[in-house]
Amino acid sequence: MKRSFPVIVLLLWALSLPAEEPPHLSKKLLGEAKEVCEILVEEVRVRDDSEGRYKMKLVNLRARVLKAARTSAGLKKGDTLYLLYVHTYDKIPGPSPVPVLKEGGRYRAWLNPLKGEAVPEDRLLKDWDGRNGYGPPALGKSFLLID
Secondary structure: OOOOOHHHHHHHHHHHHOOOOOHHHHHHHHOOEEEEEEEEEEEEEEEOOOOOEEEEEEEEEEEEEEEEEEOOOOOOOOEEEEEEEEOOOOOOOOOOOOOOOOOOOOOEEEEOOOOOOOOHHHHHOOOOOOOOOOOOHHHHHHEEEOO
């Protein structure tokens, strides 16, 4: 019995670690992103939408395009775009969560357009009409801090 105790402890510890999606899946999702650009985050609004043990925040942000590397929507320097996504901060195993980006931060961003308009109850920014919205295609791998 004493010999199996360390194995059980090691197994329980391993099960508590967050699991990442396979790297080839992240690369595929990033490669298929409709928009790849450098952005400057201008405003961030967050609402806690946690339910029980599922800890999550709804995130809205407004960003200015600094440079577009790949675009299907014709994004160009100076354009404003809005992001809508969920940031999870619970201990449930899964892919890396999308971070809550910081105001004033510069990021390389891989984005996909939202399907349809964002519903009014999910729009936390007063100047956003629900159009021109984007989301991260590969969760936590979708943003890379530049500065």
